[in-house]
Amino acid sequence: MGIVDSSKLPIGNRARAAFIAALEASDDRVERHYLELKSGFDLNSKADRRKVVKFILGASHRDPAKAARHFDGYAVMVLGLTLDGVAGVPKFELMDLERDIDTFAGTDPPGWDVDLVPASGGRDYVIVIVDPPDDKVRPVLQSSDALQSGDVYIRVEGATRRATGSELIAMMARAGTQAQGAILDVSVEPDGVLHSLVIDVAELRELVDWHRDRLKAQLEDTAPRSPFAVLQGSFSTDRRSEREFLDAVEKWRDEALEEPESGIHDLASQMSRPFILKIRNNTATSLKEVRLELAFDAPVTALYWQGQDNTLDLFADRPKNWGTDSYLTPSLTGLRPLVAPNAFEGSIRIATQRPAELVVEMRRLHSEQSLSTPDEDVVLVLFADGPDAIPDTVTATWRLTAGEVNEVLRGSFKLDMSRGEWREPLHWTIAQLRGDVPEEDE
Known part of the structure; x- marks a missing residue:
C-alpha cells in the first residue's frame, strides 16, 4: 500500500505527480475528512460535477482545528484514479464546473482550485483543492437530482454527508464566534x-x-x-x-x-x-x-x-x-x-x-x-x-x-x-x- 504524505499540501508538478503515484499504489482506506478519491469520473457529466460541489461544500464545514492537522488545512479531492486499466478523466470545460458551483454554492463559495496531472491517452488526473474552513455556513442553494436546496453538507472520515443537528449547531456556534470577533474598530x-x-x-x-x-x-x-x-x-x-x-x-x-x-x-x-x-x-x-x-x-x-x-x-x-x-x-x-x-x-x-x-x-x-x-x-x-x-x-x-x-x-x-x-x-x-x-x- 502506498504511503500518502498528508503533512503538507503537495505543491509543484513533481510533488503532485508523486502524490498521484502514492494514491495509485494505495486504496480507498486512505480516504479521510481531508481526502476523497474517485475513479471512472467524467466532469462532462452533471451528476459527477455535482459530486464535486458536494465535496467542496462539505470540506468547508469541517472543524478548523481538526482540518489544520493535514494538508495545511486544505481538503483534496482526486479524480481519475485507475479503473479497469484506464487512468484519468476525459477533457472537460472548467467553466461548466464553475457554473455548477455558482448555482449550488452561491457567488461566495468556499475557495477552491483545480490542478491537472497528465495521465495517458490525452486524459488527466484532476486534483480539486478546497481552502481551509472559514467558519461560514453554506447550505445548498438550489435543488437537483443529487442536491437538495437547504441541505448543509459536512466532510467526515471517508464520506461527505448531510450534517446532523449537533454538527449544524457546532457550525453555527463557530460562525457566531467569528462574526462577533470580526468587527475591527x-x-x-x-x-x-x-x-x-x-x-x-x-x-x-x-x-x-x-x-x-x-x-x-x-x-x-x-x-x-x-x-x-x-x-x-x-x-x-x-x-x-x-x-x-x-x-x-x-x-x-x-x-x-x-x-x-x-x-x-x-x-x-x-x-x-x-x-x-x-x-x-x-x-x-x-x-x-x-x-x-x-x-x-x-x-x-x-x-x-x-x-x-x-x-x-x-x-x-x-x-x-x-x-x-x-x-x-x-x-x-x-x-x-x-x-x-x-x-x-x-x-x-x-x-x-x-x-x-x-x-x-x-x-x-x-x-x-x-x-x-x-x-x-x-x-x-x-x-x-x-x-x-x-x-x-x-x-x-x-x-x-x-x-x-x-x-x-x-x-x-x-x-x-x-x-x-x-x-x-x-x-x-x-x-x-x-x-x-x-x-x-x-
Missing part, C-alpha cells in the same frame, strides 16, 4: 510631524568622490619600495587584498552616488525626533497578534533612531581605511544592539527604508486600550534638494489585521512637515573635513 494617529531636511545633493556627491580618491590613494602611500615589495605585500595585516579593497571602494561609490543622502542618515537619525503612533482599540473585544502596515505617498526615508554622541562621520558606511581592517582587530559587522522589552509588548520595524514602509506588531491590544509605539525606535525624514521640493503634507495609508479576525481594516492620516535647512551646516562640516576652511573661520 481601531484608531491610528501620528504623534508629531514628519521631518524634511534641505540638503545640497551635488555637494554630497562631490564628497563621495573625495572619499573614493582618498581611499585609493592610501594604497599608493603604503606601497613598499624595496626589492622585497612582493614579499612584504604578502604579509599585509589587512584582511582584504588590494583588488578586494579597490572593488569595495568602487562599489560603495556607485551606491552612494545613487543615494547621496545616505551619507547623512546617521546624523539625521540622531538629530530628528522619533516617529510615534497612537493606536486605540475602540471596541470591548480584545485583539491579539495585531499587525499594522504603513506606507507613504512621498519618498520618505525610515531610519532607526540613534542617541546623540560627539562624533560626526558623513558616509560612515564607506570601506575602512586601508590597513585598518586587520585580522588582529575583531570584526563587529552584522551585530545589532539588543532591544529590551518594554510595556508596548510589540515592535515597530522598518520593512523598506525608502520609500518608507513600516510594520507595527503587537501581541495584544486589550479592549478600549490605547498604546503608543516606543519613542526611541524609528525616525522618518524627507530629504529635499531645495525648499520647493517639500510638500506641505504627506499622506500615510495603513492596513491593520488581527489574529482570528477575518477582516482587514484600512485607513489613512496626514502628516504635517517640519522644515530643516541643512545646506549651510553641511557645507561648513564638509569643508572642515576636507581641510578647506580658511584659518580665520576655524
Whole structure:
C-alpha cells in the first residue's frame, strides 16, 4: 500500500505527480475528512460535477482545528484514479464546473482550485483543492437530482454527508464566534510631524568622490619600495587584498552616488525626533497578534533612531581605511544592539527604508486600550534638494489585521512637515573635513 504524505499540501508538478503515484499504489482506506478519491469520473457529466460541489461544500464545514492537522488545512479531492486499466478523466470545460458551483454554492463559495496531472491517452488526473474552513455556513442553494436546496453538507472520515443537528449547531456556534470577533474598530494617529531636511545633493556627491580618491590613494602611500615589495605585500595585516579593497571602494561609490543622502542618515537619525503612533482599540473585544502596515505617498526615508554622541562621520558606511581592517582587530559587522522589552509588548520595524514602509506588531491590544509605539525606535525624514521640493503634507495609508479576525481594516492620516535647512551646516562640516576652511573661520 502506498504511503500518502498528508503533512503538507503537495505543491509543484513533481510533488503532485508523486502524490498521484502514492494514491495509485494505495486504496480507498486512505480516504479521510481531508481526502476523497474517485475513479471512472467524467466532469462532462452533471451528476459527477455535482459530486464535486458536494465535496467542496462539505470540506468547508469541517472543524478548523481538526482540518489544520493535514494538508495545511486544505481538503483534496482526486479524480481519475485507475479503473479497469484506464487512468484519468476525459477533457472537460472548467467553466461548466464553475457554473455548477455558482448555482449550488452561491457567488461566495468556499475557495477552491483545480490542478491537472497528465495521465495517458490525452486524459488527466484532476486534483480539486478546497481552502481551509472559514467558519461560514453554506447550505445548498438550489435543488437537483443529487442536491437538495437547504441541505448543509459536512466532510467526515471517508464520506461527505448531510450534517446532523449537533454538527449544524457546532457550525453555527463557530460562525457566531467569528462574526462577533470580526468587527475591527481601531484608531491610528501620528504623534508629531514628519521631518524634511534641505540638503545640497551635488555637494554630497562631490564628497563621495573625495572619499573614493582618498581611499585609493592610501594604497599608493603604503606601497613598499624595496626589492622585497612582493614579499612584504604578502604579509599585509589587512584582511582584504588590494583588488578586494579597490572593488569595495568602487562599489560603495556607485551606491552612494545613487543615494547621496545616505551619507547623512546617521546624523539625521540622531538629530530628528522619533516617529510615534497612537493606536486605540475602540471596541470591548480584545485583539491579539495585531499587525499594522504603513506606507507613504512621498519618498520618505525610515531610519532607526540613534542617541546623540560627539562624533560626526558623513558616509560612515564607506570601506575602512586601508590597513585598518586587520585580522588582529575583531570584526563587529552584522551585530545589532539588543532591544529590551518594554510595556508596548510589540515592535515597530522598518520593512523598506525608502520609500518608507513600516510594520507595527503587537501581541495584544486589550479592549478600549490605547498604546503608543516606543519613542526611541524609528525616525522618518524627507530629504529635499531645495525648499520647493517639500510638500506641505504627506499622506500615510495603513492596513491593520488581527489574529482570528477575518477582516482587514484600512485607513489613512496626514502628516504635517517640519522644515530643516541643512545646506549651510553641511557645507561648513564638509569643508572642515576636507581641510578647506580658511584659518580665520576655524
